[in-house]
Amino acid sequence: MASDLKHADRHEILSSLPARIAYLQEFLDFGREDIEALASSRKVIKSILPSIVDKVYAKLLKHDITARVFVTRDSRSTEDPEEWPTLGGSTIQRRKIFLRWYLTKLNSDPTTTEYWEYLDKVGAMHVSKARRLPLHVDYIFLGASLGLIQNSLTESIFSLQDREVSFPQRLAMVKAIGKVIWIQNDLLAKWHLRDDQQENSTDEDKAPAPDLHAKMCPFTGASDTVVETDSNYDLLPVDSGTESYDALKDYKLLRLSQLEGRTPIEVVELANVEHLHDGSLELLVLSSDVSALRKALDAQPNAMLDLNYDPWRPTPEAEVYFGQTTASKLCREWTLTRAQRLKSQPSRAHVREYYTQLLEQNSGAQSYSSGDDGEERCSN
Ligand code: HEM
16 A cells, blocks of 8 residues: 555445544644634624525525425425425424524534534434434435525625624635534535445434333323423533523523313423422423413313413412421522532533523522512512
8 A cells, every 4th residue: 555545444334433533624724723613713603693594594485395394204205285384484493593502502612522423313314314214305305404594604704894803714615614614514424325324323323212211290191200202402502502592582481380180282292390389380491482382271170370480489378388588498499409410410401501501690699689578589
């Protein structure tokens, strides 16, 4: 072999993600300059993410073949849904949040293994791997969406003025983004390629679906206080931090009481369900799903859904039972314990992020503030 000829092992490249990424990065000359260019473009890109998300969904809803997938979860299906998804509907609103999170991740530090693992997982999930509910999106639609994302990014960066970012810098940004996008493209395509079929199955693929736990939830009938309708929750960028997205805005915490029997609510994804000390339930739901949840509860006229639920404030019943001061202290203690536990829960990143932000929000406020009336309050 010539001395400057490097060996690249086909089996290794096709079966090991780090080897595949290393090969692609070397081939594309992805290096320090790109990492710096990506770091300097992060702020600019962050500001245009919402408009890119809007563009992608407007396109996907333009044709029946892609619009239908948001109902059927399969681009091979030819069946028309009873109701087509719309841009303003809750399904697409929810999907928009997820795509925004994805783009936030794409726009984060590419020097970590976790970064590329996430991009690979996104590819895997569109062929029903790494999630519980089946999902199949043919490669053509994934590649086309990625192309649209790349175009929008290029357009936005080049439309910046010289005084904002110099031309060489803009060029470096666009080149670096292009390389990342092409690696993502490979990580989408590889799950559809025949060549890779034998090599693609990693230990993770073979692992059984995540376990549902032992305790019974009266709300959904699912086992344990944790209810996941899908494995979406592990696809949230775990290192995106509060600056990147606002979990407290995207999700809402509600309290549900006086529920009689079991209510299987299939119309909404419940990110989390916690049993509170008084027998009521603390639900974590996407904000866009709140009205669907209210509707779903119509069948239970006695059920009370507290839309203004504040986990740091005791209920009036608790105040009567324990007295105001004790009720406030207990409420705070219970919420802190619950949030600490959920913050460090493995696997469900959305839930972790929400409760992390809830704790951070609370730590910014005074622990116990005295109101004008001198009353000690569980502050938020
Ligand atoms: C660049 C291309 C794409 C990217 C990066 C992408 C990204 C994602 C991500 C990150 C999720 C998981 C979110 C979560 O549930 O945690 C997801 C789910 C999903 N995507 Fe994509 N997607 C792409 C293209 C498409 C296309 C073209 C379609 C349909 C035509 C589609 C349909 C779906 C559906 C139906 C789900 C699952 C929804 C659910 O479980 O409720 N995606 N996608």
